[in-house]
Each structure stands twice: as structure tokens, then as C-alpha cells.
Amino acid sequence: MTWLFASTVLTLVIGVLAVTLLVDRLVHQQARRDALRLLQANADGLRDALDRGMAQHFAEVRLLSGLQQVAQAPTVADARVALDGFVTSFPQFAWLGLTDASGKVIASANGLLEGVNVSARPWFKGALAGPFVGDVHEAVLLAKLLPAQNEPWRFVDFAFPLKDEQGRIKGVLGAHLSWGWAGQLRQDLSERLAKEAGAEVLVLGSNDIVLLGPTEQQGKKLPPSTDGSLLWATSKSAGHGDFRTLGWQVVVRQPANQALAPYDALHAQTLATAGAVFALLLPMTWWLARRLSRPLVDVKKALSGQAAMPRDDDILYEEARALKQALIEHDERHARQSAALEAMAMSLEKRVDERTRELADINDRLSQSMRDVGRSQERLASILRQSPDAFVCVDAKGLISDWNPAAEALFGWTRDEVRGRLMADILIPAVHRQAHHAGMAAFSKTGEGAIIGKRLELPTLHRDGSVISAELSIGALKAEDGYAAFAFVRDIRERLAAQEEVRISQHRLQQVLGTIPALVGYFDRDARCRYSNELGRKLRGLAPGAEIGLHLREAIGEQNYALHEPHLPKVLTGQRAHFEGSVRQRGQDVHFQVHMVPEKGPSGEVTGFYLMTFDVTALKEAQLQQERARRQLRAITDNLPVMISYIDAEHRLQFLNRTFEQWTGVAVADALGKPMREVIGEQLYEQRREPLAKALEGQRVEFEVVSEALGVRRVLQTAYIPDRPTAEAVVGVYTLTTDVTAMRDAERRMAELALTDTLTGLANRRNFEQWLPLALARAQRAKTATAVMFLDIDHFKRINDTFGHAAGDAVLVTFSQRLAASMRKTDLVARLAGDEFVVVLEGLSDPDVCHLLARKVNEAARQPLRYQDHDLAMTTSIGIAYLPAGVHQTAEAILQDADAALYQTKERGRDGYTTVETGADEAEFSTSSFATL
């Protein structure tokens, strides 16, 4: 019964503790409420006193502003007297003053600040709009004028506007209420509360700054108390009467421990009382517990056989007696039920033994069957694993239950990925899924369906979304919840592709045979037709199919058959036959070409032959025409004075005309088909190698060479023209070679003529003008001296005039011959015009050579000259311009200098010579020539 005692004691403890705590809590709350109420009452009291005080002072100043002695005082002195009197009566006003409309103090109590401009002060500005009350502030202007005190002067400002009869502001009455009265109020309350309850009193402005309070806190923001060590009461000013609040608030606060001191005493008493109650109740509780539990303990002992069952009279209370009776009955019932259960258990045990033996027996047999089934399943699984066909099994819901490696390879899904998934989602293309679901719904109930037990071709899906054409063999299986299905699936894409290829090939063959311009047929061993293309039928006027079974003789006609028949034995022994023939049809020769090709069976025996006949009439005619054209071309090219050839890409001569033979002496027949190098020799080939390569790259090339073949000098102009049958390839080169020897000679002669004087055969002026600059350049390079000799036949005009023009010509010719004979071959002798001649002397070592030559010419000119029985006198005047070695001079300047020298000779009486040295500094020298004059 210890537990009963323990629980009773525990209940007692908890009860006493709960009551104690509750009482304590209520007392604490009440004490706190009482303390706060007291604080609040004091805060409200001070707030009311402040509001009322402010309202009263506000009313006092309003009254003063309405007094005639102030507002309409006749003089400033009168006004000052009135203000002085007011301050005396109400000493709490530190300053009273009147201003004019501009803010200048015109009268004040005790004359303080008179004459000062207060227009910037807030009270003055505020009063212009109506009655004004300013919040507490420290003295600004008056601080120095008022008597000194412990604390700084602080005021509350009142100001009222003063108006004239028209209602215009004529001035302001300002009052500074000393803040000392409010401080006193707070001080009184604070002292009382400090003494009674240790509380503190503070007055805060609208911005929570301490206006009144302990000196160290004044002017600072009151820090909030968050630790609960203080109890607070706050009372906000609401104004009073006409005075509207400035937002002050009174705060009264008290240390919590001081406020709750009465409660703390009560708390200790409560705990002591609870302890005493507990000490008193504990033994009583123990005794009561024992007394109540005694009958139950006795009954328990009796039931467990430790003691005799107590009599009813010994049991103290009725409930225990009833309990005792119930337990006795229960005990008896329990004994009976136990006996029955024991009997039942024994019987059950026996039956379980029997059943266990039977089950063991069944189990043995079942194990044997399971092993058999397992082996056959293994065999089946192995077969399915090895099966080249994919095997897929689905249950009655269409979910995949089996999936062999071939299925993995075919569809790209592993067995684990697809097991339990809907087969339709995995394998069936979206367009067929609806039909599949409908079929599957019916099948899963009946096990029957249109496709069950059949082999059919269907499209299936690969994992990558591609469609696989497959052949499926589908079967049904009875399952617990309906019918399952399985399918062997074979990829038939290759087979279908092969079939398609065969079909396309057949189609192509039909197309080819249908459009080929040849007769195609197939005949069996007995030469009976088994197939003919459309052309074959049309030629014989046969309807489709009518040719089948016809003998070759009937199929191609008697005349044709006569040409074919000799070849039949050869073909029927397995050899091909090929021949050409012609027949006359409708007055025209028709040429044809026949191919007979045997067809052999698997063991090599001839089963029939193909007959293909081409009409080659057009080809034959074309060949004839081509031959004619070739002959014509040969005739033309052979008779042209042009050498024509064709060289192929391997540099072989494939065509040559007869001119080739005439010019080279090589027979065309010997050269044709041979490499060009071999035919024309290494040296000539080397000359043509580069142009030939360019032509074979597609360029037209022209070049000239001089040939000495057969001892004849020929200037040959050759054109290589690429043979380009298509845009890409050059397959050879046409060559056209023309003999331009005569043309080149004529050109040379004409060029010579252009530079020669026709009368004398000497160089002409143009020749001289080209020559001299070149001669000067040569002299410059060789650092040799040069001279130009200018000659004129003396009095030549007289010869003309006396003996006629022809005589003049003869003189000119003779003179030129004598002149040329006097010079070196390399010196240029030229006739400039009329009887004027020049000589260019090159490679001179000194001017003496010139003198020598001049004298020689003078002498030669003087020699007797006979013309038509007349002795003609001939002399010449010479002017020489000598250009020393290394000195520059232009051609025209040298000629001018020579001309000037000639003029001097003429001046001096003719038949002589004059030499001048010519030349210029390098800087003056320019390379001008006659051409630029």
C-alpha cells in the first residue's frame, strides 16, 4: 500500500502548493495594482495642478491685454506704470512688455528690454496670428537683466495681439511666465512621495525631454525602464479652459521593490502557513490511507493464499465488501475457464501435430513440383534469353511482366526499365494506341482477339522514337485477374528493305526495258517466247500477253529468223552470240545488231536465252557521214598552206596534215599516234613544251619560232588552241602553224626604209635622231669622248640652178659616198635634209681625230666630179661639236653647237672646218632628245 500512501501524500503536496501559489500570485497582483493606482493618482494630481496653473496665468495675461490702461495707455510711461503694477501683483511673471506693430518693445515692466526689437522672437511672430502660448525655454534676452538665481531662468511665453479700432494689429503684449511656480509644484509632490514611497516625479515636454525633475536629468531625454525594476504612472496634459495643452506629461515612478514591500512580507507569511498546514495534514493522511487500504490488502492476501479471507464484519466499508465478493466470483470463473482452455489446448495441440505432419508431407511433394517447375522455368527462361526474337509478356492490365535480352537489343529499353510499365506506352506508336487499348480491354476478359495466335507485321516503337517494322506472333495466357498476352517480335526492317529494293529494281528494269530502243525478249530452250518488251510486241502488232508461247520464227518473222537460226545451236550450248545484219523494209535498208545471251540453271544447264536486237541504222548512217566529213576535212587541211595537227593530253600526235610532211620531211603515217617529242626531236620539243602545257591547262597560246628544217629558213607563227569538249576538261590541243617568213621580211624592210635616206642610202634624220641620244648614253657609260660633225655642200644651190636638179642629186650621191668612205663603219653618217649631212663620231680619245677626219672629208669633197661632160666643183663646210669624255650634253645642244661651228666655217669662207667643245655641268644636263624638241 506504499504507492497509495505515496500518491496521497503527493496529491496533498500538490494541492497545498497550488493553493499557496495562487494566493501568493493574487496578492502580488493586487499589491502591484494598488501601487500603480497611487502613482497614477499623484501623476494626475500634478498634471491637473500644472494645467490649471497654466490656464490661470494665460487668463491673467489675456485680462491684462484687454485693460485700457495697457492697450490704450495715453503714454509709454502710463503703460509702464500699469505693467509695473501687474508684475508687482503677480511676481511669477518675470517680464511684461508692449511692442509696436514692427516688434520694437515700447514699454515694459521695470523698463526691461525697452527699445529692443523682438520681431524675430517666436512669441511675437505667433501673436500676430492670435493668442500665443510658447513652451518652456531658457531666457534669451533677459538672462543678463534679471537677478541671478541657482537655476537658469526659464519661461513660458504668453503673447496677445493688440488691435486698433479697425482691427489692425498695432502691437503685441508679451509675458514671460517664470517656470519656477511649476518647479515648486513638482518639488512639493516629489518630496512628499520620496519620503512616503521613495517615488520620483518628472515633468516631460512633448518631445519626452525632462522639463522638470532632478537637476542632472533636466533637458535630457528620459531613458525607458525595461528591466521591470520601476513602476511607472504617466499622466498627459489635456489643457484647461482656454489654455490648450503643450503636450507635457507627468511621470511618477517608484522602485518596484519599494512599492511591493508589503506584499513581500505577506509572501513570507503565506509560505510559512502552507508549511504548517502541510506538516499537520501529513500524519492524518498516512493514517487515513492505511485505514482505507487495509480491507483491500487483506482480500489481496487471501486471494494469493497468504491469509484467510476476512469476514464481512471485519471489513470497514460497504464498497470493499462488494469488491471482495466480486473478486471471489471472478476467481472461481477464472478457474473454470482455465480448466476448459487447458482441455481445448491439449486437443488443439494434437490436431496441430496431425496437421503439421500432413503439411510436411504436402510440402515435400510441393517442393518436388516446385523444383520441377523451377527447372522447366529455367529452361524456358534460358530459351527466351537465347531467343533471337524479342520476347515480350504483358499481364491482364497491359503491364509488361517479361522482356528478354533480344527485346532489350531491339527496342533499346532494359528489362528493369520496362517491367511494370504499360506496354502500349513503350512499344506501340501513338496512332495505334487507341485501337490497341480497345483490343486489349476485350482480350483481357475473354482471352480472345483478332490478332491472337497469328503472325502479323506491325510497326513498333524504339526507345529513340524511331519506328521498327516487326513481325509479331502473339499468344494468350490465362492469368489470375484475366488474360495475359505474350509476343515474339522479329525485326523485319532488313527483309522489308530488301523486298523494297527488289521491287524497285524490278520496276526500274521494267522501265528500262519499256523505254530502251531495243527489242528485248526471253525464249526458252524450245525457242518459245516467255517475255517480250513493249517495243517487241509493237513491232509485231501483238496485244500484251499474245507473244507468250510464240516460237522465235513466228515472233520475229521468216526473213529475220533466217539470220538468227544459224546462231541458235551455239547459244543453246551456253555461248553468247553476236552478229549484225540488215533487211530491206519498206524500200529502206534497216541495219540491226543482235545479242543472244544464254541463261543457265543452277547446275549449268541452258534454260533459255535472252534476245536483244538494236536498230543501228542511224548509227551506220552517222558513221558514213562522219567518214565523208573526215575525207572533206583532210582534203581541205592537206591543201592549206598551214601546218595543222592535234596533240592529245599525253602529247601524242593524233592528226597531221600534209603540210607537216612538206615542211618537216616526216611522213604523216610515221608520226601519227607517236609522242611529239619523239617525232620532232628533243630541241624542238623543248621550245614547245611550255606553250603546250599552258594550252593543256585551257589557255590559248601563240608563239613564233624560226625553223631551219630541210635547210629552209622559216619564221613559223603557231597557235595552240585547247580542245575542251566540256567546261572542265581539256582533252587535247589543236595546233595551227603559219609560215610568216615573207611577212616578217617585208616588215623588216619597211622598218629599214623608214630610217634611210632614199636618194643617198645614208641614214635619214629620224635615224640620226634615234641614234645620237643612244650614242651619248654609250659614251657616258664607256667614259669616252663623242663628236658630231655637221656638213653642208658649199653653194649647192648654184649647181642646181646651173646644171639642173638631177646634177644636184648626182652631187649629193657622190658627196655622200665620199663622206661615208671617209668614216669608220661604226660611225653614223646621215643626211639631214637638202645638202646637210651629219656624222656621229664615237669612242674618241682626243679632238685631233676630229680635225684629221674633217680635213680628210674636205679633201675628198674637193676631188674632181664629172657630170654629163661638165666638171663640177664641190667643196664642203664642216662644223664639229666635240664632247670630251665624262662631260654631259643633250643631243639637241650638241647639234646646235655643231651647226654654230658650221656657220663659223661658212663665215670664214667655206671649204674648211671649225671645232667647238661642247658640254655642260652635270647639274645642267638633261636627257632630252630630238623627240622632245
Ligand SMILES: Nc1nc2c(ncn2[C@@H]2O[C@H](COP(=O)(O)OP(=O)(O)OP(=O)(O)O)[C@@H](O)[C@H]2O)c(=O)[nH]1
Ligand atoms: N638637186 C637637189 N637639190 C636639193 C635637194 N634638196 C634641197 N635642194 C636644194 O639645195 C639648195 C640648198 O642650198 P643652200 O644650202 O641653202 O645654199 P648653198 O647654195 O649651198 O649655199 P651655202 O650653203 O651658203 O654654201 C636649195 O636650192 C634646195 O632647193 C635635193 O634633194 N636635190
